[in-house]
Amino acid sequence: xxxxxxxxxxxxxxxxxxxxxxxxxxxxxxxxxxxxxxxxxxxxxxxxxxxxxxxxxxxxxxxxxxxxxxxxxxxxxxxxxxxxxxxxxxxxxxxxxxxxxxxxxxxxxxxxxxxxxxxxxxxxxxxxxxxxxxxxxxxxxxxxxxxxxxxxxxxxxxxxxxxxxxxxxxxxxxxxxxxxxxxxxxxxxxxxxxxxxxxxxxxxxxxxxxxxxxxxxxxxxxxxxxxxxxxxxxxxxxxxxxxxxxxxxxxxxxxxxxxxxxxxxxxxxxxxxxxxxxxxxxxxxxxxxxxxxxxxxxxxxxxxxxxxxxxxxxxxxxxxxxxxxxxxxxxxxxxxxxxxxxxxxxxxxxxxxxxxxxxxxxxxxxxxxxxxxxxxxxxxxxxxxxxxxxxxxxxxxxxxxxxxxxxxxxxxxxxxxxxxxxxxxxxxxxxxxxxxxxxxxxxxxxxxxxxxxxxxxxxxxxxxxx
Amino acid sequence: xxxxxxxxxxxxxxxxxxxxxxxxxxxxxxxxxxxxxxxxxxxxxxxxxxxxxxxxxxxxxxxxxxxxxxxxxxxxxxxxxxxxxxxxxxxxxxxxxxxxxxxxxxxxxxxxxxxxxxxxxxxxxxxxxxxxxxxxxxxxxxxxxxxxxxxxxxxxxxxxxxxxxxxxxxxxxxxxxxxxxxxxxxxxxxxxxxxxxxxxxxxxxxxxxxxxxxxxxxxxxxxxxxxxxxxxxxxxxxxxxxxxxxxxxxxxxxxxxxxxxxxxxxxxxxxxxxxxxxxxxxxxxxxxxxxxxxxxxxxxxxxxxxxxxxxxxxxxxxxxxxxxxxxxxxxxxxxxxxxxxxxxxxxxxxxxxxxxxxxxxxxxxxxxxxxxxxxxxxxxxxxxxxxxxxxxxxxxxxxxxxxxxxxxxxxxxxxxxxxxxxxxxxxxxxxxxxxxxxxxxxxxxxxxxxxxxxxxxxxxxxxxxx
Numbered sequence: 001x002x003x004x005x006x007x008x009x010x011x012x013x014x015x016x017x018x019x020x021x022x023x024x025x026x027x028x029x030x031x032x033x034x035x036x037x038x039x040x041x042x043x044x045x046x047x048x049x050x051x052x053x054x055x056x057x058x059x060x061x062x063x064x065x066x067x068x069x070x071x072x073x074x075x076x077x078x079x080x081x082x083x084x085x086x087x088x089x090x091x092x093x094x095x096x097x098x099x100x101x102x103x104x105x106x107x108x109x110x111x112x113x114x115x116x117x118x119x120x121x122x123x124x125x126x127x128x129x130x131x132x133x134x135x136x137x138x139x140x141x142x143x144x145x146x147x148x149x150x151x152x153x154x155x156x157x158x159x160x161x162x163x164x165x166x167x168x169x170x171x172x173x174x175x176x177x178x179x180x181x182x183x184x185x186x187x188x189x190x191x192x193x194x195x196x197x198x199x200x201x202x203x204x205x206x207x208x209x210x211x212x213x214x215x216x217x218x219x220x221x222x223x224x225x226x227x228x229x230x231x232x233x234x235x236x237x238x239x240x241x242x243x244x245x246x247x248x249x250x251x252x253x254x255x256x257x258x259x260x261x262x263x264x265x266x267x268x269x270x271x272x273x274x275x276x277x278x279x280x281x282x283x284x285x286x287x288x289x290x291x292x293x294x295x296x297x298x299x300x301x302x303x304x305x306x307x308x309x310x311x312x313x314x315x316x317x318x319x320x321x322x323x324x325x326x327x328x329x330x331x332x333x334x335x336x337x338x339x340x341x342x343x344x345x346x347x348x349x350x351x352x353x354x355x356x357x358x359x360x361x362x363x364x365x366x367x368x369x370x371x372x373x374x375x376x377x378x379x380x381x382x383x384x385x386x387x388x389x390x391x392x393x394x395x396x397x398x399x400x401x402x403x404x405x406x407x408x409x410x411x412x413x414x415x416x417x418x419x420x421x422x423x424x425x426x427x428x429x430x431x432x433x434x435x436x437x438x439x440x441x442x443x444x445x446x447x448x449x450x451x452x453x454x455x456x457x458x459x460x461x462x463x464x465x466x
Numbered sequence: 467x468x469x470x471x472x473x474x475x476x477x478x479x480x481x482x483x484x485x486x487x488x489x490x491x492x493x494x495x496x497x498x499x500x501x502x503x504x505x506x507x508x509x510x511x512x513x514x515x516x517x518x519x520x521x522x523x524x525x526x527x528x529x530x531x532x533x534x535x536x537x538x539x540x541x542x543x544x545x546x547x548x549x550x551x552x553x554x555x556x557x558x559x560x561x562x563x564x565x566x567x568x569x570x571x572x573x574x575x576x577x578x579x580x581x582x583x584x585x586x587x588x589x590x591x592x593x594x595x596x597x598x599x600x601x602x603x604x605x606x607x608x609x610x611x612x613x614x615x616x617x618x619x620x621x622x623x624x625x626x627x628x629x630x631x632x633x634x635x636x637x638x639x640x641x642x643x644x645x646x647x648x649x650x651x652x653x654x655x656x657x658x659x660x661x662x663x664x665x666x667x668x669x670x671x672x673x674x675x676x677x678x679x680x681x682x683x684x685x686x687x688x689x690x691x692x693x694x695x696x697x698x699x700x701x702x703x704x705x706x707x708x709x710x711x712x713x714x715x716x717x718x719x720x721x722x723x724x725x726x727x728x729x730x731x732x733x734x735x736x737x738x739x740x741x742x743x744x745x746x747x748x749x750x751x752x753x754x755x756x757x758x759x760x761x762x763x764x765x766x767x768x769x770x771x772x773x774x775x776x777x778x779x780x781x782x783x784x785x786x787x788x789x790x791x792x793x794x795x796x797x798x799x800x801x802x803x804x805x806x807x808x809x810x811x812x813x814x815x816x817x818x819x820x821x822x823x824x825x826x827x828x829x830x831x832x833x834x835x836x837x838x839x840x841x842x843x844x845x846x847x848x849x850x851x852x853x854x855x856x857x858x859x860x861x862x863x864x865x866x867x868x869x870x871x872x873x874x875x876x877x878x879x880x881x882x883x884x885x886x887x888x889x890x891x892x893x894x895x896x897x898x899x900x901x902x903x904x905x906x907x908x909x910x911x912x913x914x915x916x917x918x919x920x921x922x923x924x925x926x927x928x929x930x931x932x
Contacts (some may be wrong), residue, residue, distance in 0.1 A: 035636040041676075170501040173859055173915070210507075210910055230560045367833070393639055394862055424833045424890060426911045445677055445892045449639070 017328075019158040023389055023463070026320075027456045031393055033314050034448045034455070040310040041444040043071060044303065044365070048296035048439035055127075055293040056333040057089030057264045064289050065267050068305065069332045072271030075309050076316030077328065080271040085343035087266035087333040090128050092293055093257030096231055097136070098123040098202070100252045109154040121241070122212050122234040124294055124434075126219040127184060127336045128201065130227040136255040137161070137229060139199045143245050147184075158197035161252060163233075164189045165242055168208045168429065175208075175425040176363070179432075182206045183217070189221035189318055190230040200254050201230040204238040206429065212236040213434040216292050218336040229256050266290075268340045269330040271312055275462075277323040282348075282462055284358040284416075285311060285454060286329030288340065290408055295437040299428065304443060305330045305363025307421075307451040314455060322462045324356060331406040334362070338405055345409035354415040357461050359454055360404030364432075365447040366423035368394035371457060373403020375417030379466050383419075386460045397422065417466055421454055479674035489855055489929070492786075493922045497859055500914045506776040507910040509537060510769065514762035514905035521593075521759040522799035523555030523730045526583070527925070530755050531733050534771065534796045538737030538932035541775050542782030543794065551809035553732035553799040556594050558759055559723030562697055563602070564589040564668070566710075566718045587707070588678050588700040590654060590702040590760055590900075591722040591800045592669065592685040596693040602697060602721040603627070605665045609711050613650075613658055624663035627698075627718060630655045630668045631708055634895065635680050638800040641674075642829070645898075648672045649683070656696040657688035666720050667696035670704040672895065678702040679900040682758050686801040691907060695722050703856040732756075734806045737778055741928075743789040748814075749927055750824040750882075751777060751920060752795030753807065754872055761903040765894065769831025769908060771796045773887075773917040780921060788928045790822060797872040800828070804871060821882040823927050825920055826870030830898075831913040834860035838868020841883030845932050849885075852926045861919040863888065883932055887920055 034040070051067060054060035065082065072080035098121040105114045125131075135313040142160040144150045150162065164185040169178045183206060190201045205215040212234035221227045228437035231254055233241070244250045269289060275281060285303015291297020308328045315322065332340030348355060357375075371390070373383045380400060387398045403411060410416045423446070476748060500506070520526035531548065538546035564587040569580050574833045591597075608626040616628065630651040631768070635644045649672060656667045671681040678700035687693045697720055699707070710716045735755060743746060753770015757763020774794045781788065798806030809811045814821060823841075837856070839849045846866060869877060869884035876882045897903040 031639070032637045170911075171498045173497070175911075314826065328820065369835070369890050415617050426833050426915065428907070443893050443896070445636075445641075449892065 004036055011261045012433055023460065026459060027389060027393070029318055030314055030455045030459065031452045033317055033451050034310060035445070037308060038448045040306040040311055040447050040451055043306040043309060044442060044447065045439050046307065047302045048298045052296055053293045054289060054291050054297065054333065056087035056266050056290050056337060057261065058293065061266060061290060065269055068269035068289055071309055072269060072312065072328065074273070075313040077271030077312060078274045080269070082101070082267035083264060083270055083343060083347065084267055085332055085339045086263045087339045088337045089261040089264045090336060091259055091261060092125060095133060095453035096123050096125045097255040098231060098233070098252055100250055122214050122236040123231040124214040124216045125258050126230045127216050127234060127292065128219050129169045129230045129256060129258045131257040131259055132200065132229045132254055136253040137200050138251060138253040139336050139455040140249055140251045141241065143242060148302065150192060150196070154196040157193060160198055161200040161202060162193035162198045162253065163202040163241060165204045165238060167190070167204065167277035168206055170208050175359055175429050178208070179206055179429060184219050186232070187220050190219050190228055193226045194225035194228045195258040198228060200228050203230060203232045204445055205232045205235055206432065207235060207432065209235060209430040211436065213436050215433045216294055217433045226284065229254060231256060265331040266339065268332050268344055271328040273312065273315060273322050273326045275323055275325040276321050279325050280354050281324040282327055282353055282355045283458055284329055284407065284410070286331055286406065287361050288319070288334035289330040290333050290335050290453060292335055292433050295433065295435050296439055298438055299364040299431055299437050300433065301334065301362045303450065307361050307447065307454060310451040311455040311458060324462045326458060326462065334405050341406035341409045345413040348410060349413045355410060355413055356466050357417050357419060358410050359419040359421070359452060359457065360407045361421040361450060362404050362406065363421065363425065364423050364428040365442045365450060366427060367446040368421060368450045368453045369424050370397030370399055371395045371453065372420045372422055373417065374401055374403050374411065375466065379417050382464070382466060386457065389460065390453055390456045393452050393456060394449045421450055421455060423450055467817040485857070489607045489926065492887060492925060493855060493859070495784055496921045496925065497918045499783060500776060500918050501911070504776060504914045505779060506772040506913050506917055508885055509772040509775060510764060510913065511905050513772065514764045515766045518758060518762050519759045520755060520757050520763065521556070521801065522553035522732050522756050522803060523727065524759060527732060527756060531735055534735035537775055537796065538735060538778065541737070541779040543737030543778060544740045546735070548733035548735055549809060549813065550731060551798055551805045552729045553805045554803045555727040555730045556802060557725055557727060558591060559597060559725055560593045562589050564699070565698060565716055566716055571704050574646055587703040588680050589697040590680040590682045591724050592696045592698060593682050594685050594687070595656070595722060595724045595757065597723040597725055598666065598695045598720055602719040603666050604717060605718040606715055606717045607668070607707065607711065609708060616658060616662070620662040623659060625665055627666040627668060627720065628659035629668040629703060629707060633670065634672055634674045636674050641895050645672055645895060652698070653686050656685050656694055657691045660691035660694045661675065664694060666693055666694050669696060669698045669699055671698045671898065673701060673702060673898065675896040676929040677902065679902050681899045682760055695720060697722060704925045732798040732805065734798050734810055737794040739778065739781060739788050739792045739828045741789055741791040742787045745791050746820050747778035747790040747819045748793055748819055749790055749924055750793045750795055750821060750873065750876070750932060751924055752797055752872065753827050754800035755796040756799050756801050758801055758899050761899065761901050762905055763903055764905045764908050765897055765903050767800065767828045767831040769913055769916065773827050773831070773913065773920060775915040777924060790928045792924060792928065800871050807872035807875045809881040814876060815879045821876060821880055822932050823883050824873035824876050825885040825887070825923065826873045827887040827916060827920060828870050828872065829887065829891065830894040830909045831888050832893060833891050833912040834887060834916045834919045836863030836865055836888040837861045837919065838865040838886045838888055839883065840867055840869050840877065841932065845883050848930070848932060852923065855926065856919055856922045859918050859922060860915045885923060887916055889916055
């Protein structure tokens with residue numbers, strides 16, 4: 001080996017080592033700042049407790065937008081703005097109810113008569129669901145465990161309330177796999193049942209929680225069929241109904257009040273740190289600001305919002321001047337329309353923006369385990385080289401494939417590489433879209449570590465490009 | 467390459483592939499059984515809610531032993547027995563209290579007098595702590611942030627209550643590092659203060675929780691100095707005291723009632739599946755059955771106990787006949803004596819038993835992240851080869867170095883290799899030794915996944931040896 005070559009190798013590897021050390025050092029500074037002076041948890045407390053539910057079109061949405069814009073500026077954004085988009089405006093309209101009438105023997109001496117009493121179930125109307133008639137919808141329940149079973153028993157469906165009792169599969173280790181597997185019943189169940197003349201639909205909640213909270217989420221009506229009302233039922237109640245139906249018939253009354261108002265104005269909230277060297281190259285990080293109306297939305301996706309803002313705050317506090325422009329985005333209307341994500345991509349395309357990477361946190365504020373990445377082979381190779389630097393902070397599992405609902409449109413419009421934070425998924429579907437998705441279900445350090453891991457990736461992408 | 471060699475290579479790699487597939491398949495069966503029919507969570511509910519605290523020497527300890535023995539047999543142990551050992555018998559003796567008297571202005575028109583009111587702090591006596599005089603111990607508080615500071619201010623300590631306000635370091639990512647860093651103040655603080663004539667000790671709780679629960683844990687008196695009473699104080703109260711001392715002096719009264727009764731009889735609870743091929747080779751898996759008296763001990767270490775029993779149940783249900791003998795051990799008295807672990811090792815040595823591996827779960831029932839291993843280089847290499855099979859179930863981080871308090875004596879006595887389950891550590895010190903260590907703080911799936919990962923390792927060690 002020639003001396004000069006040897007020298008170069010030593011020189012470059014020393015330089016590589018130096019920059020590796022410098023990176024490791026700066027990431028440690030990020031982590032120390034967030035773990036010592038982090039604001040994400042208190043910001044989440046405000047968003048969850050003072051603002052609360054923020055479904056598209058609601059007063060909560062407007063309050064959350066104001067909060068987000070102010071916080072972006074307070075946290076040090078060079079500028080912050082609202083990006084307008086029209087959002088759907090579905091309204092629950094009242095309390096969702098479901099009951100059956102049960103013959104109960106009083107068993108009181110001298111009062112031998114049996115009486116009918118109402119047995120209430122813990123239900124929540126699916127998002128976008130039509131309401132029932134004012135007096136409620138009463139019909140016999142037809143339990144099916146799958147679409148296949150419904151197809152086979154289609155003759156029985158007419159006039160009934162079809163109960164999709166498809167179970168959340170406990171044997172998938174990553175719970176998003178169970179969700180991917182079961183969510184079609186929530187999305188397509190109502191129209192699948194309406195196709196055969198059903199009058200209403202009950203969905204077994206998409207969860208393996210140990211409680212009985214019902215879990216909502218968007219349903220989508222196929223315009224070819226009647227828009228029949230649909231509710232999700234808690235798991236213990238789902239098992240109760242299933243047991244009852246083994247003994248005989250069961251009729252229930254459902255009362256829901258959902259309806260749509262005309263589309264209204266919503267906004268993505270965007271904060272920006274301007275790049276010093278390549279200001280036209282943009283890195284986006286965000287979560288969605290809307291949440292379902294039956295919960296605080298602390299995990300889904302208050303966590304993603306406050307993590308994005310925490311990264312902004314931390315870069316600012318550490319005096320970090322990014323080479324590239326970093327955008328911190330709180331997306332509008334992920335839950336029942338995705339209009340925010342679509343708008344962000346549309347404008348980026350219209351303005352011919354150059355997006356280097358988009359990162360999303362929308363899987364809860366749980367302890368981080370990994371980062372997923374979608375991009376070219378070359379980019380993925382680069383991404384994998386950063387694993388060693390990030391792993392000590394929790395994301396030791398680096399996957400091929402990753403993205404998210406809100407950044408998907410940017411990827412499709414511009415081919416922007418995407419990354420997703422993968423927190424541990426075991427507890428997510430205990431609370432997802434249920435009343436238990438509250439601030440108290442979020443652990444401070446787990447939330448902070450999520451921000452640290454994403455900040456580290458953003459720092460590396462900003463410094464080295466992709 | 468010779469044909470025969472090529473053939474051998476293909477043959478062996480196919481055989482390797484086959485056994486890899488067979489292993490993968492069996493581990494999936496373990497996982498499916500535990501995730502579908504798991505009993506660990508309901509067993510933990512019983513242990514936490516029906517039995518509760520089970521400190522060595524307490525009635526709870528006796529109840530827990532009975533429960534454990536019965537459950538070992540019900541879960542399919544070939545045999546189960548109690549291994550007797552003498553355990554210390556410390557008794558809290560009553561409610562721990564601490565208060566200061568504050569001058570408060572009533573501010574009621576016509577009643578202008580200021581009054582003294584008591585301000586109570588949330589405290590818990592350290593385990594093994596001596597009690598105060600009946601009327602309480604009243605003295606001025608001397609706050610020090612470290613042993614170094616105490617040494618420098620030793621002249622001030624005489625007759626005072628020394629408050630070790632050493633903070634749990636939030637910047638260590640793995641929280642056990644923070645614990646290792648801070649625990650010396652709990653263990654050695656009282657004697658360090660007594661050395662300089664202090665009358666009592668307050669310890670800042672070893673936690674970074676967002677609540678004010680005080681965290682107990684064992685202290686150790688150095689027989690050279692007076693055994694002065696010691697309490698841990700909740701974090702919010704610790705900050706309050708620190709703030710008060712910045713303004714002036716503060717005197718508090720502490721009332722604790724701890725004392726020792728003579729050592730009493732306790733037991734390790736041991737269940738066994740006899741090996742079919744190498745019955746004299748033993749694999750041990752366990753946790754400790756005792757818990758502090760101020761909590762249910764659901765994470766510390768009910769989780770480890772029910773996980774061990776769940777592995778037994780699962781092997782039995784699946785009809786798995788281990789080659790080697792597998793012992794499921796609920797250790798006695800880990801918290802304030804370690805007599806169970808010591809006894810287990812002592813008897814193993816006395817009987818000249820051959821122990822292949824000991825695995826411990828004593829870091830909470832949280833989502834599993836990794837497995838640590840202590841053994842020879844050759845053994846570690848083998849262990850690392852199993853990573854790929856186990857990682858899909860959560861333990862993707864395989865470390866060199868691992869063990870636990872209860873299996874440490876076996877390692878020291880016989881050189882037995884040790885492994886430890888590493889669950890995610892972010893939430894552990896929120897609840898550790900505090901009243902918040904309750905059943906509700908444990909997630910069903912996280913608990914189950916811990917059992918699955920350990921079961922997989924035991925299966926592989928049983929099949930291939932170490």
